[in-house]
Amino acid sequence: xxxxxxxxxxxxxxxxxxxxxxxxxxxxxxxxxxxxxxxxxxxxxxxxxxxxxxxxxxxxxxxxxxxxxxxxxxxxxxxxxxxxxxxxxxxxxxxxxxxxxxxxxxxxxxxxxxxxxxxxxxxxxxxxxxxxxxxxxxxxxxxxxxxxxxxxxxxxxxxxxxxxxxxxxxxxxxxxxxxxxxxxxxxxxxxxxxxxxxxxxxxxxxxxxxxxxxxxxxxxxxxxxxxxxxxxxxxxxxxxxxxxxxxxxxxxxxxxxxxxxxxxxxxxxxxxxxxxxxxxxxxxxxxxxxxxxxxxxxxxxxxxxxxxxxxxxxxxxxxxxxxxxxxxxxxxxxxxxxxxxxxxxxxxxxxx
Amino acid sequence: xxxxxxxxxxxxxxxxxxxxxxxxxxxxxxxxxxxxxxxxxxxxxxxxxxxxxxxxxxxxxxxxxxxxxxxxxxxxxxxxxxxxxxxxxxxxxxxxxxxxxxxxxxxxxxxxxxxxxxxxxxxxxxxxxxxxxxxxxxxxxxxxxxxxxxxxxxxxxxxxxxxxxxxxxxxxxxxxxxxxxxxxxxxxxxxxxxxxxxxxxxxxxxxxxxxxxxxxxxxxxxxxxxxxxxxxxxxxxxxxxxxxxxxxxxxxxxxxxxxxxxxxxxxxxxxxxxxxxxxxxxxxxxxxxxxxxxxxxxxxxxxxxxxxxxxxxxxxxxxxxxxxxxxxxxxxxxxxxxxxxxxxxxxxxxxxxxxxxxxxxxxxxxxxxxxxxxxxxxxxxxxxxxxxxxxxxxxxxxxxxxxxxxxxxxxxxxxxxxxxxxxxxxxxxxxxxxxxxxxxxxxxxxxxxxxxxxxxxxxxxxxxxxxxxxxx
Numbered sequence: 175x176x177x178x179x180x181x182x183x184x185x186x187x188x189x190x191x192x193x194x195x196x197x198x199x200x201x202x203x204x205x206x207x208x209x210x211x212x213x214x215x216x217x218x219x220x221x222x223x224x225x226x227x228x229x230x231x232x233x234x235x236x237x238x239x240x241x242x243x244x245x246x247x248x249x250x251x252x253x254x255x256x257x258x259x260x261x262x263x264x265x266x267x268x269x270x271x272x273x274x275x276x277x278x279x280x281x282x283x284x285x286x287x288x289x290x291x292x293x294x295x296x297x298x299x300x301x302x303x304x305x306x307x308x309x310x311x312x313x314x315x316x317x318x319x320x321x322x323x324x325x326x327x328x329x330x331x332x333x334x335x336x337x338x339x340x341x342x343x344x345x346x347x348x349x350x351x352x353x354x355x356x357x358x359x360x361x362x363x364x365x366x367x368x369x370x371x372x373x374x375x376x377x378x379x380x381x382x383x384x385x386x387x388x389x390x391x392x393x394x395x396x397x398x399x400x401x402x403x404x405x406x407x408x409x410x411x412x413x414x415x416x417x418x419x420x421x422x423x424x425x426x427x428x429x430x431x432x433x434x435x436x437x438x439x440x441x442x443x444x445x446x447x448x449x450x451x452x453x454x455x456x457x458x459x460x461x462x463x464x465x466x467x468x469x470x471x472x473x474x475x476x477x478x479x480x481x482x483x484x485x486x487x488x489x490x491x492x493x494x495x496x497x498x499x500x501x502x503x504x505x506x507x508x509x510x511x512x513x514x515x516x517x518x519x520x521x522x523x524x525x526x
Numbered sequence: 527x528x529x530x531x532x533x534x535x536x537x538x539x540x541x542x543x544x545x546x547x548x549x550x551x552x553x554x555x556x557x558x559x560x561x562x563x564x565x566x567x568x569x570x571x572x573x574x575x576x577x578x579x580x581x582x583x584x585x586x587x588x589x590x591x592x593x594x595x596x597x598x599x600x601x602x603x604x605x606x607x608x609x610x611x612x613x614x615x616x617x618x619x620x621x622x623x624x625x626x627x628x629x630x631x632x633x634x635x636x637x638x639x640x641x642x643x644x645x646x647x648x649x650x651x652x653x654x655x656x657x658x659x660x661x662x663x664x665x666x667x668x669x670x671x672x673x674x675x676x677x678x679x680x681x682x683x684x685x686x687x688x689x690x691x692x693x694x695x696x697x698x699x700x701x702x703x704x705x706x707x708x709x710x711x712x713x714x715x716x717x718x719x720x721x722x723x724x725x726x727x728x729x730x731x732x733x734x735x736x737x738x739x740x741x742x743x744x745x746x747x748x749x750x751x752x753x754x755x756x757x758x759x760x761x762x763x764x765x766x767x768x769x770x771x772x773x774x775x776x777x778x779x780x781x782x783x784x785x786x787x788x789x790x791x792x793x794x795x796x797x798x799x800x801x802x803x804x805x806x807x808x809x810x811x812x813x814x815x816x817x818x819x820x821x822x823x824x825x826x827x828x829x830x831x832x833x834x835x836x837x838x839x840x841x842x843x844x845x846x847x848x849x850x851x852x853x854x855x856x857x858x859x860x861x862x863x864x865x866x867x868x869x870x871x872x873x874x875x876x877x878x879x880x881x882x883x884x885x886x887x888x889x890x891x892x893x894x895x896x897x898x899x900x901x902x903x904x905x906x907x908x909x910x911x912x913x914x915x916x917x918x919x920x921x922x923x924x925x926x927x928x929x930x931x932x933x934x935x936x937x938x939x940x941x942x943x944x945x946x947x948x949x950x951x952x953x954x955x956x957x958x959x960x961x962x963x964x965x966x967x968x969x970x971x972x973x974x975x976x977x978x979x980x981x982x983x984x985x986x987x988x989x990x991x992x993x994x995x996x997x998x
Contacts, residue, residue, distance in 0.1 A: 187598075187920060187922055188597070188598040189598055189890055189892070189922050189924055190598065190863075190890075190892060190924070191596070191598065193892055193894075193924050193926060195924055195926075196598070428940070430915065443927075445927065445929075445930040445932070446930060447930055448897070448929055448930045448931065449897070450928075450930060451926075451927070451928050452925075452926075452927045452928075453924070453925065453926045453927075454924075454925045454927075454936075455922070455923065455924040455925070456923065456936070456938070457920070457921065457922050457923075458920065458921045458938060458940050459920045460910070460912060460918065460919045460920060460940045461918050462912075462915055463912035463913065463914055463915045463917070463941075463942040464915065464942060465912075465940070465941065465942075466939075466940070466941040467938075467939070467940040467941065468937075468938065468939050468940075469921070469936075469937070469938050470935075470936060470937045470938070471925060471934070471935070471936040471937075472934070472935050472936075473925060473927050473932070473933075473934040473935075474932060474933040474934060474935075475930050475931060475932070475933070
């Protein structure tokens with residue numbers, strides 16, 4: 175039963191309404207249950223639960239409606255909290271393997287104390303035919319000089335609807351790195367917001383997507399530079415095939431007082447079939463002069479010369495396309511420091 | 527350690543535009559303030575509209591009343607339509623003889639350099655004062671080629687009446703947005719240009735719009751049709767003296783560029799800082815045609831200005847070069863829009879914006895490449911310079927690509943004057959002051975080099991970038 179409407183992925187600075195890129199209005203189910211992920215971790219790191227109240231003050235990329243939806247579900251928040259100075263050597267893995275046609279909600283909180291270091295890998299998967307719905311929100315608090323690497327892999331079926339929201343805030347010298355791969359899923363809404371409060375804190379985002387069929391991906395990424403000398407680097411690499419649709423909104427907000435801040439944003443999109451739709455809106459808001467903001471986007475097809483070269487070596491066009499699509503995703507996968515996760519993705523891409 | 531002072535850039539010197547003559551009631555007809563059906567009917571009566579135009583105005587008014595104010599741009603809360611006088615007519619007839627123009631109005635345009643420019647470098651000139659054209663002239667040799675350049679009201683009643691009816695607000699329909707509907711209801715003045723097939727107008731035409739009445743609106747309509755294989759450069763200039771109450775400019779420009787034709791449309795906009803500039807400009811380009819926009823936005827309190835080009839024919843092309851300078855009390859939201867609707871179309875957008883003294887500039891654009899536009903190419907480059915820490919600069923570019931067979935590139939940069947560039951120039955023996963001045967003036971150079979010499983000089987006068995940086 176779908177009787178809730180959410181306004182999500184709203185851009186901080188909207189533009190012409192006729193483009194229909196400012197936000198998304200979506201229906202979500204009201205009959206939801208808490209999902210049951212499997213957590214694998216070493217004994218070094220503490221994993222427990224907390225109430226949503228504890229994370230309410232960290233806003234996410236999908237917006238307040240998503241917060242309210244998750245909170246109203248009453249789901250417990252899975253809390254991962256590396257202690258002060260703790261360097262967690264092996265990644266914490268959270269596997270969301272959806273097995274039933276049901277609607278689930280989960281919240282995760284990574285509370286990284288000062289000087290700690292942790293990698294969290296979240297894997298979303300299901301059998302191909304499953305037509306469920308899941309909404310997952312991950313909130314991250316990064317203490318002084320702490321580092322959190324969040325890796326999210328989406329390997330869902332082509333009937334599955336998925337909402338994935340990330341929220342983070344950094345203290346002085348804190349570093350948040352996120353790697354996200356969207357490899358399938360009928361309809362995906364994804365948001366991420368990082369508030370760079372602490373002096374010298376940083377955000378590094380790498381996103382890869384490979385969409386086929388009529389898959390739909392709607393993204394909203396926001397980096398708010400609040401502290402001095404904060405850095406952000408958002409890199410998006412994607413491939414669109416068949417009749418896939420993708421909308422990427424990326425906002426770097428260089429706020430007054432963020433002296434010495436640098437924000438970079440770049441999207442490369444490879445369009446591989448003639449009925450794809452690609453929408454990109456890379457925004458820089460700047461209220462401070464002692465900053466640097468750069469954004470770029472390249473959207474296009476395979477280079478004719480490259481295609482000709484490959485074909486002259488005996489590959490047919492379809493094989494070249496497949497190879498180039500995988501190569502683009504591989505460039506993001508290569509940044510994942512966990513070999514087991516890398517091979518999981520490689521296997522998935524080979525079978526897909 | 528020696529304290530490094532910030533290099534300063536002076537505000538645009540616009541005192542040359544601020545002179546004004548008090549408008550005496552006996553010399554001007556002013557309609558009542560506000561916007562009602564009665565006011566629209568009265569404007570229509572005054573102008574002797576044909577019935578279709580009267581109906582069009584009234585329908586536009588209904589659309590205006592239904593439409594919401596856009597929520598995505600700068601605030602226009604200070605604009606109260608109930609205080610705006612939508613029609614101010616000087617009690618004089620339009621003339622082609624400069625000597626017949628009333629003395630005060632003539633003096634105004636003399637100060638702005640319009641007749642001098644006409645003598646030196648223009649093929650024709652139109653001068654609008656408040657709501658009506660007061661002077662319109664076209665060189666005989668250009669007229670002999672069949673070029674039509676007249677006020678739009680005359681065209682509405684003359685041999686080109688059907689052409690006007692077939693094109694008027696077809697590119698920018700009143701349903702487009704609230705202020706397009708307002709324009710449809712109360713439009714007055716503006717120019718009509720028709721360049722016949724194969725005719726090349728070698729020196730530019732210019733229309734100059736002067737809004738002199740306090741609390742008034744100017745709603746001129748410019749309609750240009752450049753027929754197959756023809757070529758035209760049209761220049762639009764605008765200014766107004768400063769008042770303490772809001773003025774409104776909601777003009778509309780519709781440009782039709784025929785097969786293999788070329789149109790360059792240059793604008794130097796220097797409205798006063800009490801002006802709300804909510805202008806709409808749009809061009810449609812047929813096969814092999816070229817549309818070139820050169821746009822300098824310096825004045826107004828708030829601007830919404832995004833010239834749009836629809837590349838309708840195969841191999842058509844668009845170039846947009848723009849510079850925006852936002853100073854104290856200004857919020858200038860400018861940019862460009864392009865829609866690729868045909869194969870092998872190409873477009874290039876290059877903009878520069880400068881913010882200082884609390885001014886806010888926004889670069890806003892949209893690039894739409896539809897599925898039919900195979901082999902379309904687009905490139906966008908926008909750069910913004912922040913000259914102090916109380917100003918603001920945003921870039922909001924949108925791209926919508928609906929075919930695989932397209933190449934789209936976008937790059938944008940926001941920042942202050944690069945220390946490295948200053949250091950480099952200083953290492954070559956240039957003082958810091960000079961180095962900073964050089965960088966800032968070079969930054970806006972991309973627009974001035976696209977203008978005819980006389981206008982480049984005017985633009986440089988407008989910018990008057992005076993650097994007073996100090997070291998130590």
